[in-house]
Amino acid sequence: MFSYVFMKLLEGRPESYDRRVERVSGGHIRAIKEQIVDAIDPGTHVLEVGCGTGELATMIAARGATVLAFDASEKMVAEARDRMAREGLEEKVTVQSMAVTAMDRLDAASFDAVVATLVLSELTRDEERYALRHAVRVLRPGGRLLLADEVVPRTTGRRLAYQAVRLPVLAVTYLVSTSSTRPLENLPETLRHLGLEVLQEERSLGDAFALVVARKPQQDKEVEA
Ligand SMILES: C[S@@+](CC[C@H](N)C(=O)[O-])C[C@H]1O[C@@H](n2cnc3c(N)ncnc32)[C@H](O)[C@@H]1O
Structure with a gap:
C-alpha cells in the first residue's frame, strides 16, 4: 500500500522531482508512463495536461508523436522547456504555461490522445469536471483519453487500509505545503457520462x-452537462 498524497511536497523542487518520485514510488509511476506511451501511435498529436517536468511528453515524443504539454506552475514549465532544449525535442514538444481552466482556448477535435498523470487529483472537483469536459471536446472522434x-479503493477494507496509510502523510504534507491532493471517485462512470x-x-x-x-466514439454522443 502506498499513496501519492505527498506529491505537493516534491513539486516544490522541479529539478529533483522525477528522481525523487522514482525513488519513493519504487518505479511505479515510470512503469505507468511506459504503459501510456505504448498506447500512443507514432505520428499522432497528443495533449498532456499538467506535464510537470515533461518526463511523459519526452517519452511520447521519442515514440514519434508530437505533444502540446501544459502546466500551471511556472517552475515546472521552465524545467520542462529546459529538458526539451537539452534533449533536442523543441520541434516535437511545445510546453505552455497554462492552467486547466484555460482549456477552452484549445481547438475542438485537434488531438488524437489526451494524457494526464497525477494531475486530476490536484484539482478541485469543479476543475476536474471542467478539465475532463474539455479533454473530451479537444479529442478527435476515435481519439483516446489516458489517465x-x-x-x-472499491471495497471498504481497502478504503480503510488506504486511509490508514494516507492520513498521516496527508497531515504532514498539509502542514508543510498547506495543500493536498484528492483521490478521484467514480472515474470510469464520469468518463461514460461524458460520452x-x-x-x-x-x-x-x-x-x-x-x-x-x-x-471518444466516432459519432459524437450527446454529452450530458
Ligand atoms: C504531481 S505533478 C505530476 C506531473 C506530471 N504529470 C508527472 O506525472 O510527472 C502534478 C502537476 O499538475 C500541475 N497542476 C496542478 N494543478 C494544475 C492546474 N490547475 N492546471 C494545470 N496544471 C496543474 C502541477 O503544477 C504539477 O506539475
Missing part, C-alpha cells in the same frame, strides 16, 4: 491507483 491517478467508451481500468497500489483508457 493515471490516485483513486478511492466516452471506457476501454481499460487497471488498478494498482492496493486498488488506490488507476490507469484508465477511454475512447
Whole structure:
C-alpha cells in the first residue's frame, strides 16, 4: 500500500522531482508512463495536461508523436522547456504555461490522445469536471483519453487500509505545503457520462491507483452537462 498524497511536497523542487518520485514510488509511476506511451501511435498529436517536468511528453515524443504539454506552475514549465532544449525535442514538444481552466482556448477535435498523470487529483472537483469536459471536446472522434491517478479503493477494507496509510502523510504534507491532493471517485462512470467508451481500468497500489483508457466514439454522443 502506498499513496501519492505527498506529491505537493516534491513539486516544490522541479529539478529533483522525477528522481525523487522514482525513488519513493519504487518505479511505479515510470512503469505507468511506459504503459501510456505504448498506447500512443507514432505520428499522432497528443495533449498532456499538467506535464510537470515533461518526463511523459519526452517519452511520447521519442515514440514519434508530437505533444502540446501544459502546466500551471511556472517552475515546472521552465524545467520542462529546459529538458526539451537539452534533449533536442523543441520541434516535437511545445510546453505552455497554462492552467486547466484555460482549456477552452484549445481547438475542438485537434488531438488524437489526451494524457494526464497525477494531475486530476490536484484539482478541485469543479476543475476536474471542467478539465475532463474539455479533454473530451479537444479529442478527435476515435481519439483516446489516458489517465493515471490516485483513486478511492472499491471495497471498504481497502478504503480503510488506504486511509490508514494516507492520513498521516496527508497531515504532514498539509502542514508543510498547506495543500493536498484528492483521490478521484467514480472515474470510469464520469468518463461514460461524458460520452466516452471506457476501454481499460487497471488498478494498482492496493486498488488506490488507476490507469484508465477511454475512447471518444466516432459519432459524437450527446454529452450530458
Ligand atoms: C504531481 S505533478 C505530476 C506531473 C506530471 N504529470 C508527472 O506525472 O510527472 C502534478 C502537476 O499538475 C500541475 N497542476 C496542478 N494543478 C494544475 C492546474 N490547475 N492546471 C494545470 N496544471 C496543474 C502541477 O503544477 C504539477 O506539475
